[in-house]
Amino acid sequence: MKHDHYDAVVIGAGHNGLVTACYLQRAGLKVLVLERNSYIGGATTSISKYEDFTYSNCSYVCSLFRQEIARDLELYKFGMQVIPYNGGAQIIKNEDGSHDMLGAYWHADANRRDLERLSKRDANAYDRLNRDIMRQCEFIKPLLMRTPPDPTSFKPRDLMELLYLGKRFYGLGKERMLETIRFYTMSAADYLNEYLENDALKSYVAGGATVGTALGVYSPGTAYVLLHHAMGDIDGTVGAWGFARGGMGAISKALNDSFIASGGEVRVNAGVSKFIVERGKVKGMQLEDGEVIDADLVVSGMDVRRTFNAVDPNELPAWVVERVKNFRFRGSSAKINIALDGVPKFHGVPDGSPCLTGDIHISQSMEELETAYDDWKAGRWSDKPYLDMLIPSLIDPTMTPEGKHWMSIFIQYCPYEPAEGGWTEARRQAFGQHIVNRIAEFSPDFTEKMLHMELRTPKDIETEVGLTEGNIFQGELTMDQLIFNRPIPGYAQYRSPIKGLYMCGSSTHPGGGVMGAPGANAAREVLLDLGRRN
Amino acid sequence: MKTNTNNNQRPLIERPIQETAFYPSYKHLIQNDNYEEWSGYTALASFACEGQEYFAVRNTCGVYDICPMIKYDISGPDAERFMNRLVTRDVSKMLPERVVYAVWCNDNGHVIEDGTVFRYSATDFRLCCAERQLEWLEDSSIGYDVSIADVTEEIAGLAVQGPVSCRILKKMGFTGVENLKPFQLATFPLHGYDVVISRTGFTGDLGYELWIDVKNASDLWESLFSAGKPHGILMMGSEALEMLRIEAGLMLVNAEFMSCFQTVRLNRDRTPFELGLDWLVDFNKGHFIGRRALLKVSMKGLSRKLVGIDIDWNKQADGALIYDSKDASKQIGEVTSALWSPILKQNIALAYLDAPYFDGGKEMWAEVYLHRECMWERKMYKCRVAQRPFYSPDRRRLTPPNDM
Ligand SMILES: Cc1cc2nc3c(=O)[nH]c(=O)nc-3n(C[C@H](O)[C@H](O)[C@H](O)COP(=O)(O)OP(=O)(O)OC[C@H]3O[C@@H](n4cnc5c(N)ncnc54)[C@H](O)[C@@H]3O)c2cc1C
Numbered sequence A: 001m002k003h004d005h006y007d008a009v010v011i012g013a014g015h016n017g018l019v020t021a022c023y024l025q026r027a028g029l030k031v032l033v034l035e036r037n038s039y040i041g042g043a044t045t046s047i048s049k050y051e052d053f054t055y056s057n058c059s060y061v062c063s064l065f066r067q068e069i070a071r072d073l074e075l076y077k078f079g080m081q082v083i084p085y086n087g088g089a090q091i092i093k094n095e096d097g098s099h100d101m102l103g104a105y106w107h108a109d110a111n112r113r114d115l116e117r118l119s120k121r122d123a124n125a126y127d128r129l130n131r132d133i134m135r136q137c138e139f140i141k142p143l144l145m146r147t148p149p150d151p152t153s154f155k156p157r158d159l160m161e162l163l164y165l166g167k168r169f170y171g172l173g174k175e176r177m178l179e180t181i182r183f184y185t186m187s188a189a190d191y192l193n194e195y196l197e198n199d200a201l202k203s204y205v206a207g208g209a210t211v212g213t214a215l216g217v218y219s220p221g222t223a224y225v226l227l228h229h230a231m232g233d234i235d236g237t238v239g240a241w242g243f244a245r246g247g248m249g250a251i252s253k254a255l256n257d258s259f260i261a262s263g264g265e266v267r268v269n270a271g272v273s274k275f276i277v278e279r280g281k282v283k284g285m286q287l288e289d290g291e292v293i294d295a296d297l298v299v300s301g302m303d304v305r306r307t308f309n310a311v312d313p314n315e316l317p318a319w320v321v322e323r324v325k326n327f328r329f330r331g332s333s334a335k336i337n338i339a340l341d342g343v344p345k346f347h348g349v350p351d352g353s354p355c356l357t358g359d360i361h362i363s364q365s366m367e368e369l370e371t372a373y374d375d376w377k378a379g380r381w382s383d384k385p386y387l388d389m390l391i392p393s394l395i396d397p398t399m400t401p402e403g404k405h406w407m408s409i410f411i412q413y414c415p416y417e418p419a420e421g422g423w424t425e426a427r428r429q430a431f432g433q434h435i436v437n438r439i440a441e442f443s444p445d446f447t448e449k450m451l452h453m454e455l456r457t458p459k460d461i462e463t464e465v466g467l468t469e470g471n472i473f474q475g476e477l478t479m480d481q482l483i484f485n486r487p488i489p490g491y492a493q494y495r496s497p498i499k500g501l502y503m504c505g506s507s508t509h510p511g512g513g514v515m516g517a518p519g520a521n522a523a524r525e526v527l528l529d530l531g532r533r534n
Numbered sequence B: 001m002k003t004n005t006n007n008n009q010r011p012l013i014e015r016p017i018q019e020t021a022f023y024p025s026y027k028h029l030i031q032n033d034n035y036e037e038w039s040g041y042t043a044l045a046s047f048a049c050e051g052q053e054y055f056a057v058r059n060t061c062g063v064y065d066i067c068p069m070i071k072y073d074i075s076g077p078d079a080e081r082f083m084n085r086l087v088t089r090d091v092s093k094m095l096p097e098r099v100v101y102a103v104w105c106n107d108n109g110h111v112i113e114d115g116t117v118f119r120y121s122a123t124d125f126r127l128c129c130a131e132r133q134l135e136w137l138e139d140s141s142i143g144y145d146v147s148i149a150d151v152t153e154e155i156a157g158l159a160v161q162g163p164v165s166c167r168i169l170k171k172m173g174f175t176g177v178e179n180l181k182p183f184q185l186a187t188f189p190l191h192g193y194d195v196v197i198s199r200t201g202f203t204g205d206l207g208y209e210l211w212i213d214v215k216n217a218s219d220l221w222e223s224l225f226s227a228g229k230p231h232g233i234l235m236m237g238s239e240a241l242e243m244l245r246i247e248a249g250l251m252l253v254n255a256e257f258m259s260c261f262q263t264v265r266l267n268r269d270r271t272p273f274e275l276g277l278d279w280l281v282d283f284n285k286g287h288f289i290g291r292r293a294l295l296k297v298s299m300k301g302l303s304r305k306l307v308g309i310d311i312d313w314n315k316q317a318d319g320a321l322i323y324d325s326k327d328a329s330k331q332i333g334e335v336t337s338a339l340w341s342p343i344l345k346q347n348i349a350l351a352y353l354d355a356p357y358f359d360g361g362k363e364m365w366a367e368v369y370l371h372r373e374c375m376w377e378r379k380m381y382k383c384r385v386a387q388r389p390f391y392s393p394d395r396r397r398l399t400p401p402n403d404m
Helices: A015-026 A067-072 A108-118 A120-144 A156-170 A173-185 A188-193 A199-209 A222-230 A249-261 A304-309 A318-326 A366-377 A425-440 A458-465 A517-529 B023-029 B050-059 B079-086 B134-140 B165-171 B214-231 B238-247 B291-299
Strands: A008-011 A031-034 A082-084 A089-093 A099-103 A242-244 A265-267 A272-278 A281-287 A292-294 A298-300 A333-340 A386-390 A405-412 A450-456 A501-503 B034-038 B041-046 B061-065 B070-075 B098-105 B111-119 B124-129 B147-150 B155-161 B185-190 B193-198 B207-213 B233-235 B304-311 B321-323 B331-341 B346-354 B364-372 B375-386
Touching: A008 A015, A008 A281, A015 A031, A015 A067, A015 A249, A015 A298, A015 A517, A067 A517, A089 A199, A099 A108, A099 A199, A108 A120, A108 A199, A120 A156, A120 A173, A120 A199, A120 A222, A120 B134, A156 A173, A173 A222, A188 A199, A188 A222, A188 A366, A199 A222, A199 A366, A199 A386, A242 A249, A249 A265, A281 A298, A298 A517, A304 A318, A304 A501, A333 A425, A333 A458, A386 A425, A405 A425, A425 A450, A450 A458, A501 A517, B023 B214, B034 B238, B041 B050, B041 B238, B050 B061, B050 B233, B050 B238, B061 B214, B070 B079, B070 B134, B079 B124, B079 B134, B134 B147, B155 B165, B155 B214, B165 B207, B165 B214, B185 B214, B193 B214, B207 B214, B214 B233, B238 B331, B238 B346, B304 B331, B304 B364, B331 B364, B346 B375
Parallel strands: A008 A031, A008 A298, A031 A265, A298 A501, B061 B233
Antiparallel strands: A082 A242, A089 A099, A272 A281, A281 A292, A333 A405, A333 A450, A386 A405, B034 B041, B061 B155, B070 B124, B070 B147, B098 B111, B111 B124, B155 B207, B185 B193, B193 B207, B304 B346, B304 B375, B321 B331, B321 B364, B331 B346, B364 B375
């Protein structure tokens, strides 16, 4: 055995692993990060695949990243800059075949007036909907950077934390308590139906409720996913989303550089094949090439299934093995990045509209979104999928050559394993073509402007990024897999049944998205066990 | 002229806010580009000198463009029943051609807004307020035979306020306008169209509000200003109005309270009692929205209440926190709106005070921060509860008003 000289080893250079590594290194530990890929970042990368174009290959917009982490780790010094975007367009296909657009603008009155054309009532009700979602955000946000309590434990700390949660909840008052309970159990469609009447507006809002889940807009529990997308903020503007300058990879690069600057070490092409455990304690790990590294403090940024698959089941309680097996991933999202020879036109969008700097959507109704889900259940990609399309290069000058652009297309739903057989190259291409055709129905010159396409099915996401079944959040964000249930009841505090083995990925509280909170929370727990404060 | 919406047209995206129907008429009077947004319209904080605009209302006649007020027409066989369910006071007592000030709540008894209710006939009402709330009106009218229409964009309004306002209106040919009692309204003809005139306003002075179809806006404005010119008529902006309404002791949504439709934080909702609007809540009229909750809170004492206060010295106490002692050991309140009153020569404010301070008679100190020549100074001034309205001249109530 090679001699160990690291205080801690973090597995995976995803953004969460890097956040944990930064905090531990800054607390005075000597930390090594091991990454299986030849590049860092996990699902937070910007890798050039075509000429002078840079894509955000997986995640593409940022909102959830915790400001306290950016400040603690001085990420601005290492080039991280998140620029909020305005705009957004819901393209509407009228019955007579003509098109219209519901625009999102930086100015509330422009939004209202555009909405008033479709429904005066909704123009008012939309404000109330947003207010109610903000109320839920106020409730949940302080919980993001806290370790969830174990509801069955009688340790003073768990009791205090439960008390804190209880107090916050009871402090809401009767009306808001009831509102909250309903909110967490409702479907996005039912929730929105209580406020809105216009289908275009509803589908514009509802699409986000299915992202990363294997649920439909009518499935109970999806109202919460709406919140998961609204609870972020940029410099205090709650619900705002932005582009990381240079692509999402700039965030992991800043984390990486901050880590290196504080003395940390990252090794790429260093996949871990198994953890070495003796008498319930972690002793080190073996890499895919057979190399063994000693360590009695290991933090895994891999998802919960990969983490425990690397542990001999003999070392684990049977119920843990079972829980890990039952943790739901069910990848349902795909990603396409396209290099464009200019900004494509869209039916219904006036020339020069500022709306294109935001998210562009073409789903027409709640029924269409639900049908998209039905396709997925049957093991097919959606005929009319929910597409979240953005053109970051309209704002970010660093990603494409002058006059050229790139478009990020997030696709919900796409099966992990097509029912008619696995993902062959031909089937991949057919899927890509299907999406391009679908967009072309709304964009007359889209195909013509295409220069290059990067395609990622859930299977590709699993293979390339290491996200089990391609689930973008390292496990679905449903109530039964959140807070003290994430990833496993009893092990929601970043620890595991193996002494010295911790978890810090999106499989842990508060879950997926480029947020950094799991990583920061995990570091805090590790340091607590070491009796140190960061 | 790029004004107003054609309802089916995409808004001018390069200019999200609209011009009011009167804007083209008074545009040439704007001297200092002191614009602000009001409910999606271009409004003026001042046209020229806000002090002069303020004194126009106390001395001659000041005119304020109230087109951005949100207006809902509520009509139908059940209109009276519905209005009585909506607001906390009894509108069944209202005669046609009357206006009342009212407040309305949600089922928790939390204030949605305050505003005015116009009654045109047995079955026709108009609700005039500052915030849009069509979906609430629609939802709470389920089961009532009423139609509700947002007429904000169709109806233009001008507030014509001040001691000579009546004289100017008479001169314009509105014969009999002098007989309008406070909170009464009547329809008058002018150049072939109707002008609804209500003796209402937000200034605490003699004053009227003129309501017309937007298409007659420029004619009305020209007529008013040519009649008013020899009498010192002046357009005014919101800065002057702010001074006037504080002197009148009137509260303003988003200054004294936030609509419970907009609050996100806990403990920001207000009941009418906390706002000192007990006199608007009528428990004897039968059911209304929020009644049960309000009955409950009316049994308990208030923990805080909005009152008028008067502060020593002459430094406007904007945003001041109020303490029980000069050494600021316990905070017992806060100022919501403050003014050095030019007419009263008094330093007045609207403020929330905790119990029992709002009953008056206790020692209180306001912590005032002064920004003088780029330096902040902190001052403690003694203050006391004062009667509202702070200023209320007789001409506000006299009918006919004395003509001067
Ligand atoms: C297509 C897509 C789009 C998304 N869009 C957004 C978005 O727009 N906004 C947003 O906020 N979130 C988005 N997300 C979610 C977000 O990107 C993820 O939740 C987040 O990046 C996960 O970070 P992580 O550090 O927890 O895990 P990961 O990024 O998955 O990091 C895990 C790392 O561990 C490495 N690894 C795996 N196995 C091993 C091993 N055996 N040995 C060593 N290393 C290993 C992996 O290579 C990887 O680098 C998206 C995700 C995807 C896939």
